Structures are given as C-alpha cells and as structure tokens.
Amino acid sequence: MKKNRIFNAVVILGASVVVFVILAALQYIGVIDEYNGQLLTLSGIYIVVALSLNLITGFTGQLALGQAGFMSVGAYTTAIAIMKFHVPMLLAILIGGLVAAVFGIIIGFPTLRLRGDYLAIATLGFGEIIRVLMINLGSLTGGAAGLKGIPAFSETENFVLDAVIKFSWVYVFAVITIVIISNLINSSPGRAIISIREDEIAANSMGINIAYYKIFSFTLSAFLAGVGGGLYGIYMGYLNPTMFGFMPSMNIVVIVVLGGLGSITGTVVASVAFTYIQEWLRVFKDLRLVIFGLALILVMIFWPKGLLGNKELSISGFLRKLFKRENNPERTVSQQNGSREGK
C-alpha cells in the first residue's frame, strides 16, 4: 500500500513538472502564442474554481449554485488587500481564500437544515446577495463600476515573459488544488464526505458526524473558490459585480457536470475544454450563446453523465498497465462506485 502511494506521488509530481516545463517552454519560444497562453491561464483558474464546486456537488452531494459568490469575495478581498494595504500577492490571495472560507462557514450552517433543491436555491440567493453587497459597498469595492487597476502578476515589459509568469502562478495553484482534493478524497475524511453523498442517513447511523463534514467541505470549497477568485481578479486586472452573477455561477456548474460529478480529472479536462469552446464559438458572433445553449441541452440529453462520469483518468494506473506490474491495485473510491447508477 505504502509503496503504491509513494509511486503515485512520484508519478504525479513528475508528470505535473514535465507538463509545466513543456507548456512554459512552448510559450516562451512562441509555439503556444500569447492568445493560447492566456486561454491556458484562464483554464487553470477554472480548474481551481470548478474543483472547489466539485468537492461540494460531486463528492459531498450538495447542489450549490452560488460558487461565483465565494469567488467574488475572494477576488475583491485579494484586490483590496493588494491595492489598499499593499499586502504581497501570495499572501493577499491566501487572505482572499480565508475570507471566502469564513463565508463558507456562514453559508455552511443553513445547509445543515436544507437539502437538494432547497439548498441549491439558498446558495443561489447567497450568490445574488454577495453581488448586491458588492454594488452597495461603494467606498470599498467601487460599486457597480468596480475596481480598476489591480496590479498584474509581474511588472515586466516583456509580453512573453509576462504570459509565462501569469501561467506559472495559476498552474501552481491549480496543481496544489488538484493535490488537495485528490488527497482529501482518498483519505478517511474524504470517505466520510463521499458517504454523505451516497446516503446521509446511513452515514449518520454509522457514526459519521454529518454536520462537521458538511461544514468542513463547504469551508474548504469556499476557500479554494476564493483563491480562484483572487487569481481571476489579478488575471483580469479589474473587477465588477456582474462578473460574479448568476450566469458565471452556472458556468462553473456546467463545467463540473460536463466533466462528470465526482471526477477530478473530468473537471480538469472540462475546464480546459470549456474555455476553448467558448473562444472557438466567438466566430459565430451573436449566435455564440445560442449554440452554447443548444449544446448544453443536447449534451445533457445524450451524454447525461458528462465526460468521465465519476471515473478518473490515472497516469500511474496507465503506467502500471503499461509495465504490467504485478500488483493489487488500490481500489479507488471512484472505481468502487464506477457502476453506481446516477442519482
């Protein structure tokens, strides 16, 4: 078991470094141009936020429609910390995450009483309240006009280097998020969280502290969404409340469902795909969102489980298969649930 885990960790670390070096180098020598570099960076931000939602909706089984609200709290906090209090960027992003986490705890408590659609509605309302709050706290958030002139990740004049630095920041956060979520899911608290999704009453009667784990999952999710929001604010350079309304929240839900509820790799692939598809559809100008709507309907009807369902793509699993290692593969949760019928 232990050997397996070390093998996994080494493979994952190696793979992420290799992917990073390749992508960064391709950007630096210009094979991936600035435009695609920007898109990859944006995908990275989506990965952080979408994974945070997948923790609540995919793994804990609580439908949440207000993720952009947490993002907004993180983004504004980070931007204000940098601009008004001159906090270093890394620290500011973490502060943004922490403040969002406080909101996560606040919104986590009502969720103990609510389930299913009612929870979805409550989180939707929360997202809208945050938006109204941001409009009304004019002196701090710039009101409806928003905040302008948020410092960028780097001050270099070299466009190429600037793009690579942006990308590196976001990439590191995306990898850390993936590691946090996947380690959590394969740990004992993670199993507890998944048992809540499978059957709350059964989990409760097996001695799992549902209240604790639900709030825990909401808080962690809000923290990650806040961090994603902070990155997003710095990436965009400006913020306004409409960036975090109902539709952005729904876009995050769409990414998670398209990737597969409860699949980390699915979310990652879907985040990148979503960013690119949105860009490709720009050729259609005004028809873009019509096609997007139509595509959503068709995908939900003909491909209801999303890209990967709740399975995972696994490099180490792939390598093992490749080298035909004699092993007793650690059955991951996702495999055990592979045949589970959709809820």
Next chain:
Amino acid sequence: MEFVQQVLNGLSLGSVYALIALGYTMVYGIVKLINFAHGDILMIGAFGGFFIMGAFGVSPTTILISFIVSMGVCAIIGIIIEKTCYAPLRNAPRINALITAIGVSYLLENGGRVLPFMGPNPKQFPTFKIQNYNFLGINISQTQIMTIAISILLMALLNYIINYTKIGKAMRATSFDMNAACLMGININRIISFTFALGAALGAAAGILFASSYPQVEPYMGFMPGLKAFVAAVLGGIGSIPGAMLGGFLLGIAETLTKGFISSKLADGVAFGILIIILVVKPTGILGKNEREKV
C-alpha cells in the same frame, strides 16, 4: 399615506410576481424541476404584446387580443420545450434537468437577441397614456388597476381549473404521486404538458403586465423578474399554489417598501435576503407542507 401608496405599488408588482411564481410552482409540484427558462417565457409573452399593440395601436380590444395570442403562443412554446428538452430527462439525475433548463434559457434569451425583429436593444412598449386616479391622497394609475384586476382574474381562473375541473383533479393527483396517478389511468404525459402550457400562459400574461408597468422590452428582461418570482414561489412554499400567490404579493410589497423607504439599490438584496431567512427558518415556505424523511 406614503406607506399605503408603496403597499399599493407593491400589490401591483406582486401580482405580476405571483403570476410568474404560479408557473414555477406548478411545474415544480409535478416534475420537481426548477424551470429556469420560465422567466424567458415572460419575455416572449411581452414581445407578443409589443408586436400586436405596436401594429394595431393600444385599445382595450388590442390588449385583449394580445393577451389571448401571447398566452396561446407561449402555451405552445411551453409544450414544445417540455416535449423536446425536459421529457427525455424525466428519469435522469435532477442536476441534468436543471442544466437543460439553463440551456433552454440561454437559447431563448440569445435566440431573441439574434432574431432580426427582436434584437438586443431595449424597445419602448406601447401603453396607454398614463392616467392617475387620486383616491384619498393615494395615486393609482390605470395600468396598476389593469395589472391587479387581470392577475386576480387569471388566478381565480387557475383556481377554478385546478380545483373544479377533471384535468385539475388529474394535476393534483399527479403532483401527489405520479406513479399512483399513472396506475389510476391518468395520462401523465398529457398532464405534464398541460401544466407547462398553463404555467407558460400565465407567464406570458405576466410578461405583458410587467412590460406595461416598466414600458420596455428586451431579450434579457425576463431574467430578474423570473428569478424573483422563483423566490416568491419558495417563500410561499414551492409546490403550493396559494403559496405562490401569497409569496408573490409579499415579495412585491417587501420590494417596493425597500425601494421607497431604504434604498432602491438594495431592493434585489432584500428579495434574496428574505429567501435565505425563510429557507433557514422554515425551508418548506409559509404554506408548504412538511415532509418527514424516512429510512
């Protein structure tokens, strides 16, 4: 007096919310779907009124005609949406149907933007010349009288259909227990389509009334009233028809009071604040029934 005036304005706005909320609540009561595209039906209804009254002028006859035509067209659109988009997902996970509803909403809003005769820019909605009646220091315009009167008429009609007709009985049975209703020989598919048609027709009427009070039409106009009417439906107890009416009126009054006495910028926040409070205190809404979950 100011207070009574605001309550009156609230009643007029609330009656529009109530009409929209009825569509949400009926659909939720039967198929357990939050139909996010319902607000966009309101937009289509308003555009129907815009075209008819724009072409033939504003008179009581054209208003009547635009109500009938808009409600009819939207009822058909409601059925088409249900048959093509929601029916295939009836047994799928809840979140899939929800995302499909979002997809339909995108499609209707942006379809409206693309169509040359609708377009993205706001258009002036034709209305009567505003005439205010003064009654003991309270102003009431004839648009407000029309809004309240027509909504109450439609709600009474709906109440009759639900409680005193055969199809209404079938609807109640389906919402109580779909499988049992099916076993009793009720054609479930027909009832669901009928529910969508009924909800969409009410939404269309609400659209014309809403556009008459805020005389503008544009493809995204249905989004906010739709979301708020949804809050109203939850406030009254989602799935409950008297609840939707009560919730609509309460929300309308709360909103105009906030606008009148606190700040117009906070009005949206108040609606959603009420939502969170009611969900925490009594998740099933004011008139909703408590369901106990059993193992």
